[in-house]
Amino acid sequence: MTARESILSRVAAAQRTARLPARPVAEPMAAATRSRSHCLERFGQELAALGVGCHVETTAEAVRERVRCLVEGQRVLSWDAEHLPYEAGAVLTAASRGSSPRAEQAAAEVGVTGCDGAIAETGTLALLSGRGRSRAVSLLPPVHVAIVRPEDLCFSMGEFFARHGARMSQEPSCTFVTGPSRTADIELTLTLGVHGPGRVVVVIGPEPA
Amino acid sequence: MSAVPPFVERVRSALGDERLHVALGRATEALRSRRASAFASLEDSDRVRDLARKAKLEVLADLASQLQRFEERLVANGVEVHWAETGEEANRLVLEIARRHGVKRIVKSKSMATEETHLNHALERAGMDVVETDLGEYIVQLNQDRPSHIILPIIHLTREDVGAVMHRRIQVPLSDDPRTLAGFARAKLREEFLRADMGITGANFGVVETGTICLVTNEGNGRMVTTLPRVHVAVMGIEKLVPTLEDLDLFLRLLARSATGQKITTYTTLLRGPRRPGDECGPEAMHVILLDNGRSRLLAGDDAEILGCIRCGACLNACPIYKSIGGHAYGDTYPGPVGAIVTPGLRGLHGWSELPAASTLCGACRDVCPVRLDIPRMLLGLRRETVRTEKTPLGLRLGLKAFGWIAPRPKLYRAAAAAARRLVRARAREGWVRRLPGLGGGWTQARDLRAPAATTFQEQWTHRQQTARATGSTPGASAGGAGGAGVRRQQAHKPEAASGAGLTPAERAGGPGGAAQHPPARRR
Incomplete structure (x- = not known):
């Protein structure tokens, strides 16, 4: 008998004798949703509490200008241009991409991504993986700049799952980023940027016309 | 796993480690209050x-x-x-x-x-x-140590300890600044990644x-x-x-x-x-x-529920025992209340039967458990199982037998209690007993015992009722009532008499919200 068979048969037998307590009676909860403006406000509050810089721009041009300022003079690693909203790729022509040599990616000082969803309740960015949207961009550089479209805002994680379940089942990974990398392992002292980016900046653009 | 010293030894060395107490006290207290405010934000x-x-x-x-x-x-x-x-x-x-x-x-x-x-x-x-590559686990590995908390592996180390370990093992400059130390780890581990x-x-x-x-x-x-x-x-x-x-x-x-x-x-x-x-x-x-x-075996038994544990560590932070002895004393991978069930469950009760006994059953673990595991119920079940299957030490067996014989005989019981009280009071200095002889020695091994009051609560109560009857007031009257009762009450409230009577077991154990988070430290 293989390990698989013997584990499964033991588990099946155990289920029959298991003395599990009665299950609590509770009605399932609907995923929490809120209006766009409520989401924007809450998202901003949560980002502030996490120490994430947040810039709200009213035109696509202003978004590009903001991104340009944020990365100026630094080595940039970014998602491929076609995955960045507001044509922000136009100001990142010299950037390394997920397809660049790894040493080059590792040397980048700032990473620029879009996002597939932003969760207002917790100030979270949702990043689905895929070609041209390398996971390393939001991970290797010490600074992560994320460009968010207001229409990507969800109120809760549940709402994000409901809206993007189908796409999530296509992509090998989905990463939720909530603020800068942190640890409190040494005497509970908060330290930022231990492995991932120590600084996260969000640029929110205008609603589609 | 190589031979682990017996549980009593592990506990003794943990209780003797004052730095460990300070570190554990601070960290668990901070985590408890953070947890409480985080739950307040959960709709x-x-x-x-x-x-x-x-x-x-x-x-x-x-x-x-x-x-x-x-x-x-x-x-x-x-x-x-x-x-x-x-x-x-x-x-x-x-x-x-x-x-x-x-x-x-x-x-x-x-x-x-x-x-x-x-x-x-x-x-x-x-x-x-x-x-x-987790910072805490990295230090554990460098120090050839073992993690002592599910989410804070080096809760038992101070910043100075961590600095010394890193200095010795990866030749970085000596530091006790957590941010500097994390920076060293970042640089070193980045190469590894x-x-x-x-x-x-x-x-x-x-x-x-x-x-x-x-x-x-x-x-x-x-x-x-x-x-x-x-x-x-x-x-x-x-x-x-x-x-x-x-x-x-x-x-x-x-x-x-x-x-x-x-x-x-x-x-x-x-x-x-x-x-x-x-x-x-x-x-x-x-x-x-x-x-x-061992999980399928756990599933077959009375403690199947424990498999619902999501390893958050909240029960460790809430537990008065964990806070006193730390994670290493539990002797295996999973410490704290959850470990006291999981370890015997995965490895068998034999050799691990002291773990379920190391609990006050105050229920703080159950209160904080996100999936409401009934940890005290499982601990009691394991104790029952221990009595059934493990050899009970002779002294304990005789002691329990003697107690069982005396307890239903009120006169004898009172006389025995009075004798014991006199004996203990005779050893007290300034209201505290540093060491009890014989079987009582375990109690004073790592703490002092408050001397018992000269008279029992029942004696005081009877006396008070008599006085009240004599002066014509009710014993429960508020302070400032008839003189006699007031005087008596003051006497009953002197610190010596605060023996813990009237507290629930949870409060006595320093349970949820209780003020007495630590067993009284040994007084110097």
């Missing part, structure tokens, strides 16, 4: 907890078919699935996978399952280069519906380990399943709040499979090892 938290508990119990009641469905989904996603009956088998599988892929360098993110199987030792023995061939993780959850592994981390090491190396192996206990993404949402709301007091951890990573052609990163091969190692 409908009782319902979330009920639903999470329900989801876990449903999975456990149907585990065999849930596991098969999970396996099917993983395979469909391009993941290779392996099954391990024991820890050794899991380690052997990891090693085989490593060899098959020509792996030499391995990076690990924090995982209780691989801690349980002692995977690092097995890999090192086989000549692999394996590095822990970039050149590793294989990454090993555990799994916080496995989502059956989608065949997804969920990892939660704060540092980002879990992401590094699953993004950069060309092979990823996840070792997960067979109980880690949740049915759907909707259920996962419930657990994500509970886990970080219970563990660190965050609404959500910095990184929550959902992994479905290896990279596809054209993807720029992610592992080329992904393996999941499903580990039994």
Whole structure:
């Protein structure tokens, strides 16, 4: 008998004798949703509490200008241009991409991504993986700049799952980023940027016309 | 595992370690209050907890078919699935996978399952280069130590300790600044991430519906380990399943709040499979090892419920015993109240029967458990089992017999209690007893005993009623009542008489919200 068979048969037998307590009676909860403006406000509050810089721009041009300022003079690693909203790729022509040599990616000082969803309740960015949207961009550089479209805002994680379940089942990974990398392992002292980016900046653009 | 010293020895050395007390007291207290405020921000938290508990119990009641469905989904996603009956088998599988892929360098993110199987030792023995990358676990590995808390592995070390370990082992300048030390670790581990061939993780959850592994981390090491190396192996206990993404949402709301007091951890990573052609990163091969190692036996018994544990560590922080003796005294991978059930459950009660006894049964663990595990019920069950199957020491047996004989004989009982009280009072200095003789010695081994009052509560009460009758007032009258009763009350309230009578067991044990968080420290 293989390990698989013997584990499964033991588990099946155990289920029959298991003395599990009665299950609590509770009605399932609907995923929490809120209006766009409520989401924007809450998202901003949560980002502030996490120490994430947040810039709200009213035109696509202003978004590009903001991104340009944020990365100026630094080595940039970014998602491929076609995955960045507001044509922000136009100001990142010299950037390394997920397809660049790894040493080059590792040397980048700032990473620029879009996002597939932003969760207002917790100030979270949702990043689905895929070609041209390398996971390393939001991970290797010490600074992560994320460009968010207001229409990507969800109120809760549940709402994000409901809206993007189908796409999530296509992509090998989905990463939720909530603020800068942190640890409190040494005497509970908060330290930022231990492995991932120590600084996260969000640029929110205008609603589609 | 090499010989662990007996439980009493482990406890004795922990109780004698004052630095440990300070470190544990500070950290657990901070985590408790963070948890409390995080739960305050959770809407409908009782319902979330009920639903999470329900989801876990449903999975456990149907585990065999849930596991098969999970396996099917993983395979469909391009993941290779392996099954391990024991820890050794899991380690052997990891090693085989490593060899098959020509792996030499391995990076690990924090995982209780691989801690349980002692995977690092097995890999090192086989000549692999394996590095822990969670900051706490990295220090544990450098220090050849063991983690002492589920989420804060080096809760027992001070910043000076950590600085000294890093200075000695990786030749960085001596420092006691946590940020500087974390910076050293970042630089060192970054090199490891970039050149590793294989990454090993555990799994916080496995989502059956989608065949997804969920990892939660704060540092980002879990992401590094699953993004950069060309092979990823996840070792997960067979109980880690949740049915759907909707259920996962419930657990994500509970886990970080219970563990660190965050609404959500910095990184929550959902992994479905290896990279596809054209993807720029992610592992080329992904393996999941499903580990039994005693879990199916646990499922068969009275403590099956404990398999619903999500390893948040909240019960450790709430436990007056954990706070006094720390994680190492529990002797195995899982410390605290949950460890006192899981360890005997996975390894057998024999040799671990002291763990369920090391509890005040105050219930603080059950109160904070995000999935409302009835830990005290299980601890009591294990104690019952211990009495049934383990040899009770002669002294204890005789003592209990004697007590059973005296207890139903009120006159004798009162006389014996009075004699004992006199004996103990005779040893007291300034209201405290430093050492009790004989069987009582255990009580004063690491703390002083407050001297008992000269008269019992019953004696005081009778006396007060008599006085009240004589002066014509009621004994329960408010302060400032008839003189006689007032004087008596004052006397009854002098510190010497505060013997703990009238407190519930939980309060006496310094339970939830109780002020007495530590057993009284030995007075110098």
